[in-house]
Amino acid sequence: xxxRWARNQLALLALIVLTGVVLAxxxxxxxxxxxxxxxxxxxxxxxPFTPGHLLGTDEFGRDLLSRLVWGARVSLLAGAAxxxxxxxxxxxxxxxxxxxxxxxxxxxxxxxxxxMAFPYILLAIAIVAGLGPGLRNAMIAIAIVGFPIxxxxxxxxxxxxxxxxxxxxxxxxxxxxxxxxxxxxxPQLLSPVIVAFSLDVxxxxxxxxxxxxxxxxxxxxxxxxxxxxxxxxxxxxxSPHVVLLPxxxxxxxxxxxxxxxxxxxxxxxxxxxxx
Amino acid sequence: xxxxxxxxxxxxxxxxxxxxxxxxxxxxLSPGDPAEIMLGSQATQEDLARLRRELGLxxxxxxxxxxxxxxxxxxxxxxxxxxxxxxxxxxxxxxQATLVLTASGLLLSTLGGIAxxxxxxxxxxxxxxxxxxxxxxxxxxMPVFWLGIVLMVIFSLWLGWLPASGMWAPYGGGGLRxxxxxxVLPAVTLAAASLTIIARLTRSAxxxxxxxxxxxxxxxxGLIEQRVIFRHGLKNALIPIVTVVxxxxxxxxxxxxxxxxxxxxxxxxxxMVQGILARxxxxxxxxxLVIALTFVLINLAVDLLYAWLDPRxxxx
Numbered sequence: 001x002x003x004r005w006a007r008n009q010l011a012l013l014a015l016i017v018l019t020g021v022v023l024a025x026x027x028x029x030x031x032x033x034x035x036x037x038x039x040x041x042x043x044x045x046x047x048p049f050t051p052g053h054l055l056g057t058d059e060f061g062r063d064l065l066s067r068l069v070w071g072a073r074v075s076l077l078a079g080a081a082x083x084x085x086x087x088x089x090x091x092x093x094x095x096x097x098x099x100x101x102x103x104x105x106x107x108x109x110x111x112x113x114x115x116m117a118f119p120y121i122l123l124a125i126a127i128v129a130g131l132g133p134g135l136r137n138a139m140i141a142i143a144i145v146g147f148p149i150x151x152x153x154x155x156x157x158x159x160x161x162x163x164x165x166x167x168x169x170x171x172x173x174x175x176x177x178x179x180x181x182x183x184x185x186x187p188q189l190l191s192p193v194i195v196a197f198s199l200d201v202x203x204x205x206x207x208x209x210x211x212x213x214x215x216x217x218x219x220x221x222x223x224x225x226x227x228x229x230x231x232x233x234x235x236x237x238x239s240p241h242v243v244l245l246p247x248x249x250x251x252x253x254x255x256x257x258x259x260x261x262x263x264x265x266x267x268x269x270x271x272x273x274x275x
Numbered sequence: 276x277x278x279x280x281x282x283x284x285x286x287x288x289x290x291x292x293x294x295x296x297x298x299x300x301x302x303x304l305s306p307g308d309p310a311e312i313m314l315g316s317q318a319t320q321e322d323l324a325r326l327r328r329e330l331g332l333x334x335x336x337x338x339x340x341x342x343x344x345x346x347x348x349x350x351x352x353x354x355x356x357x358x359x360x361x362x363x364x365x366x367x368x369x370x371q372a373t374l375v376l377t378a379s380g381l382l383l384s385t386l387g388g389i390a391x392x393x394x395x396x397x398x399x400x401x402x403x404x405x406x407x408x409x410x411x412x413x414x415x416x417m418p419v420f421w422l423g424i425v426l427m428v429i430f431s432l433w434l435g436w437l438p439a440s441g442m443w444a445p446y447g448g449g450g451l452r453x454x455x456x457x458x459v460l461p462a463v464t465l466a467a468a469s470l471t472i473i474a475r476l477t478r479s480a481x482x483x484x485x486x487x488x489x490x491x492x493x494x495x496x497g498l499i500e501q502r503v504i505f506r507h508g509l510k511n512a513l514i515p516i517v518t519v520v521x522x523x524x525x526x527x528x529x530x531x532x533x534x535x536x537x538x539x540x541x542x543x544x545x546x547m548v549q550g551i552l553a554r555x556x557x558x559x560x561x562x563x564l565v566i567a568l569t570f571v572l573i574n575l576a577v578d579l580l581y582a583w584l585d586p587r588x589x590x591x
Contacts, residue, residue, distance in 0.1 A: 110289070110293075111293070113290075113293075114289075114290065114293030114294065114296075114297065115297075117290050117293060117294055117567070117570070117571060117574075118294070118297070118525075118567050118570065119525040119526065119528045119529035119566065119567075119570050120525070120526070120529055121529035121530065121532060121533070122528065122529045122532065122563065122566055122567065122570075123297070125532060125547065125548070125551070125563075126297070126298070126301050126559070126563045127301070127304065128551070129301055129547075129550075129551040129556075129559045129563075130300070130301040130302065130303070130304030130305050131304050131305060131306075132305055132312070133551070133552070202416065206416075206418055209418055210418065210419075210420065210533055213418075213420050213533065213536070214532070214533065214536055214548050215548070215552060216548075216551060226418075229418075229420065229421060229424070233424065233537075236424060236427070236428060236432070237432055240428050240432075243421075243424050243428075244424075244425065244428075247418060247420075247421030247424065247425070250418050250421065251413075251416055251417050251418065251421065254415075254416040254417075254418075255412065255413070255416035257416075258412060258415055258416050259412070
């Protein structure tokens with residue numbers, strides 16, 4: 001009981017951090033922040049707590065706090081958008097391949113299996129290599145690499161639900177496939193997919209940051225946390241904060257997302273009582 | 276066992292075909308003419324025409340694919356435009372470094388993960404168990420490239436204990452000691468996340484096994500605890516552990532790309548990133564192909580290991 005309480009407290013704290021960061025990112029244009037792209041070479045590589053620059057400045061004298069907040073917009077949006085795209089594609093394909101056996105299953109699952117035969121980040125890198133570096137292409141690559149997990153998850157659930165009595169009953173009563181899917185099957189997917197999604201956003205933020213770190217994601221002067229880390233690397237000896245802060249930002253936000261996702265997973269499913 | 280092996284090997288065929296199609300398509304994903312992208316806007320018409328001919332870009336896509344595969348199976352991965360050398364030579368040159376890094380990462384994460392997992396399962400909710408739970412949460416949330424830089428700052432810059440980059444010291448180096456000194460930080464960086472995952476899985480698999488009746492029987496007949504845990508417990512918990520180790524091997528191969536970039540480790544991953552930035556498609560294809568094939572072989576090894584660990588496993 002005690003541990004559960006402690007874990008819930010931790011998840012609550014994570015939720016507060018997450019909300020704070022999302023709000024700051026969303027309201028970045030209205031916050032009293034320095035311009036994230038204004039170069040001021042006199043003030044370059046200032047340490048944190050320099051007057052006027054709470055978190056210091058980077059190699060061009062740009063305000064780090066401001067760049068972190070503006071970078072959060074890119075990183076969070078990229079993570080959420082790629083996870084959402086992967087989820088939508090994955091759920092759609094998973095439902096189709098699980099519900100309609102036969103050729104739809106073969107057409108969907110064989111290519112999906114092939115995609116899963118690659119190490120995740122390697123395939124994303126390969127796709128970016130083909131499409132060309134850039135944030136949009138990196139996001140497309142990560143969404144493509146990410147959907148098979150959802151397809152597998154959803155297909156498994158649909159396969160197990162398809163043969164249950166309430167689906168048989170609906171079919172016997174003359175329901176169409178579309179009605180059965182919408183009324184009886186898709187609702188069963190909601191909670192596992194939401195949990196998977198909440199854990200996936202963090203993974204996607206890590207993946208986009210990774211591609212940006214390699215120079216394959218956001219291109220200068222736009223910054224996300226990954227590219228800030230990459231450019232700051234050359235100055236790590238003189239000013240470690242330029243590298244440590246963006247990395248810490250990624251770490252904290254992904255940790256918060258994982259904690260919230262874990263808490264969601266451990267919540268009892270209200271549906272499980274009724275069945 | 277023999278029929279299992281035959282079926283498993285047969286299953287390799289569609290996977291290899293699929294992998295080859297995906298790697299081949301990398302070149303054709305780009306909007307526009309690959310030859311123009313590779314040579315840049317400065318290229319002359321003759322140069323472009325020559326490269327198109329060299330890569331067979333004038334032919335229909337499926338013909339190009341079969342030509343490409345025919346070359347690949349003969350060990351011809353094309354020529355690197357950037358290095359002006361055969362791609363296979365370049366990739367194989369770097370392959371050893373990637374294998375050394377990935378294998379050390381895998382060894383470290385597997386041994387460390389199993390040790391930590393068993394220790395946590397033997398004393399659940401102990402200090403060690405809780406610490407391991409927290410570390411695993413951290414491990415899953417930490418960007419591998421950032422961890423690498425942090426370790427580099429601490430152990431190379433501040434403490435000066437270990438070299439920060441490369442595989443060998445530039446002067447007077449060489450030998451196993453030199454290699455090991457350079458290997459420590461990249462291997463630890465690469466292994467960290469996987470280690471925590473393997474530890475958590477080992478813990479839960481062991482907890483389940485240790486609550487079984489035959490464990491109680493083993494204890495009741497007076498076996499020493501160590502023997503109960505390792506011989507009766509761990510051996511039976513190995514199947515799920517082997518599964519997760521196989522999955523982690525894939526993550527490690529992918530993570531090696533990032534780790535190699537952080538530590539300037541001269542492996543295939545670093546080569547691939549350099550190839551992408553130089554728009555050297557044949558080189559990138561070669562790197563992706565070699566890493567993907569390695570992953571396919573690891574999966575094969577894992578499946579064979581199952582059958583060896585548990586003779587009841589049959590192919591459906």
